[in-house]
Amino acid sequence: xxxxxxxxxxxxxxxxxxxxxxxxxxxxxxxxxxxxxxxxxxxxxxxxxxxxxxxxxxxxxxxxxxxxxxxxxxxxxxxxxxxxxxxxxxxxxxxxxxxxxxxxxxxxxxxxxxxxxxxxxxxxxxxxxxxxxxxxxxxxxxxxxxxxxxxxxxxxxxxxxxxxxxxxxxxxxxxxxxxxxxxxxxxxxxxxxxxxxxxxxxxxxxxxxxxxxxxxxxxxxxxxxxxxxxxxxxxxxxxxxxxxxxxxxxxxxxxxxxxxxxxxxxxxxxxxxxxxxxxxxxxxxxxxxxxxxxxxxxxxxxxxxxxxxxxxxxxxxxxxxxxxxxxxxxxxxx
Numbered sequence: 001x002x003x004x005x006x007x008x009x010x011x012x013x014x015x016x017x018x019x020x021x022x023x024x025x026x027x028x029x030x031x032x033x034x035x036x037x038x039x040x041x042x043x044x045x046x047x048x049x050x051x052x053x054x055x056x057x058x059x060x061x062x063x064x065x066x067x068x069x070x071x072x073x074x075x076x077x078x079x080x081x082x083x084x085x086x087x088x089x090x091x092x093x094x095x096x097x098x099x100x101x102x103x104x105x106x107x108x109x110x111x112x113x114x115x116x117x118x119x120x121x122x123x124x125x126x127x128x129x130x131x132x133x134x135x136x137x138x139x140x141x142x143x144x145x146x147x148x149x150x151x152x153x154x155x156x157x158x159x160x161x162x163x164x165x166x167x168x169x170x171x172x173x174x175x176x177x178x179x180x181x182x183x184x185x186x187x188x189x190x191x192x193x194x195x196x197x198x199x200x201x202x203x204x205x206x207x208x209x210x211x212x213x214x215x216x217x218x219x220x221x222x223x224x225x226x227x228x229x230x231x232x233x234x235x236x237x238x239x240x241x242x243x244x245x246x247x248x249x250x251x252x253x254x255x256x257x258x259x260x261x262x263x264x265x266x267x268x269x270x271x272x273x274x275x276x277x278x279x280x281x282x283x284x285x286x287x288x289x290x291x292x293x294x295x296x297x298x299x300x301x302x303x304x305x306x307x308x309x310x311x312x313x314x315x316x317x318x319x320x321x322x323x324x325x326x327x328x329x330x331x332x333x334x
Contacts, residue, residue, distance in 0.1 A: 016053055017100060018061045021092035024075040028067055029058045030088045037094050038104045048086075057084050108147035113138065115155035116162075116169075119217075119243060123168040141165045172243035173197055173214035178227060179236040185209040188230045195219040212240065 016031045031053040039045040057067040069079045076084050096104065113134040121128055138145070143161050145154060162169040180188050182204070189209075201212040215223060220239075227235040 016061065017097075018095040019089055019092040020095055021088045026071055026075060027059055028072075028075070028084070028088055028092075029061045030056075030085050030092070031058065031061045032089070034097075034100050035103050037089070037096075038107070040089065051089070052085065055081055055085055057081055057088065105145075105147050108151060109135065109138075109145055112145065112151040112155045112158060115152060116158055119155065119172055120159060120162075120169045121172045121243075123170040128172075129169070137162055137167055137169075141167075171217055174217045174220055174239070174243070175200070175212065175214055175241035176220070176223070177238040177240055178209075178211045178213065178223075179238070180209045180211070180227065181231055181234045182207050182209060184231050184235070188227055188235065191226050191230065192223050195223050217242075 017034050017037055018029050019032055019037060020027060020029045022028075032051050033053060036045055036051045040048075040051045045051055057072060059065045059067045059071075072079050072081075072084060076087070078084065110131070113131050116138075117129050117131045117134045120134075138158055138161075141161055143158055145158075159169060159171065178192075195215050197214045197216065199211055199213045201210075203210050220237075224237045227237050
């Protein structure tokens with residue numbers, strides 16, 4: 001009797017990445033966790049349990065149809081599920097969704113930007129670039145990034161493209177120590193002088209000329225070969241730092257101070273005696289902290305049967321202190 005597939009007796013695998021391999025005219029699939037296949041193939045993930053959902057070979061993951069042992073024997077020459085699963089995982093085609101493809105692209109793109117940030121410095125300040133700034137620069141020049149290619153090779157192409165676009169990216173210098181025999185030091189130094197950007201230290205010890213100098217990374221092999229050949233294997237080139245970057249800048253509070261802004265006017269009102277009374281009134285306003293020394297304008301208005309108001313107008317800075325109270329004294333009529 002044929003088996004009836006209903007939602008009750010079929011347990012499908014959802015939210016998975018499917019790796020598919022076609023062999024001998026048949027399709028074989030394995031179910032993996034999302035965003036893990038790329039990490040496994042690049043060597044980031046070492047634990048197979050974090051990659052595979054199940055150690056089973058399927059012919060259709062979405063319908064949970066397991067491959068037959070006879071098909072595995074005919075196509076792979078074995079029925080060992082673990083061996084066949086690894087072969088499909090390493091050589092099969094990944095059926096990734098849109099979000100997963102975007103995550104793979106962003107991860108590979110960031111790897112390339114990290115390599116560029118580690119190898120480059122600003123042409124003028126000689127300081128390292130932040131990784132987000134490198135990513136932004138690559139997007140602005142529309143660098144044709146391919147996540148399937150080696151990120152190190154693409155990083156070198158990216159540095160070349162950034163420099164051709166006129167951006168201040170420059171390869172960080174390499175700090176090396178040269179140990180040259182004194183009898184051949186003058187000859188060797190003349191040949192490698194064009195490859196040395198700057199000499200940090202120079203001394204003589206044990207019949208050798210010792211120099212700590214900065215060179216271009218692309219000239220390292222050439223300098224090493226010149227020193228080895230001309231010194232008859234008596235010279236030595238030691239790599240001290242693969243990338244020599246200036247120290248971090250220390251900022252002060254003044255560097256983060258906001259620019260001065262225009263000060264808005266402030267109005268302080270004080271009560272006044274009724275204009276119809278025979279009494280006299282004196283309004284005393286103390287100058288608040290933060291108000292400039294410009295003479296304030298006193299505006300007096302009066303309305304019948306209502307108290308008049310005296311207004312003191314002044315200019316304050318952007319961070320005024322609390323305003324002082326306005327004191328008004330009134331002399332009653334005799």
